[in-house]
Amino acid sequence: MRMSVTEAKGQLTELVRRAEAGDEVILTRHGQAAVRLVPVRIRLDAKARRAVLEAARAAGAAKASARPNAARSQDFLYGDDGLPE
Template sequence: MQISVTEAKGQLTELVRRAEAGDDVILTRHGHAAVRLVPIKAATDRKSRRTLLAAVRASAAAKAAAGPSAAHSQDFLYGDDGLPE
């Protein structure tokens, strides 16, 4: 179902109920689709949540690979005497 934002203001509770029931609710602005109301799961699956947290922790624990030292990165600009070339 499509409904304008202006009309939806007075029917928000009913639109939320319909979206929770599985209806496709799209809010339009100036005749163009702007927003879709979709339900959020009431309870997150514990197993998938733990798997996601473990992946995030592992990613955070991984250290970046060391790159080349920046100590001598500009040496090509200077001669053996230390003066600019």
């Protein structure tokens, strides 16, 4: 697919999706090819993948435990019988 840079400004998200899916996306300026959008391929070995996953799990666990329990955040509105006060 070829498209001018001016036209691409309003369709960047769709163009990125198409490039990620493997379509060739070429942006032109004054009718001449200027840029080709290509997906970035990052390859991690097993040890690096494990480190990334462990870091994500640790960050998620830290955020989850740092906040108050939402299930009990409105208890002050209700009496011991479970009815609104």
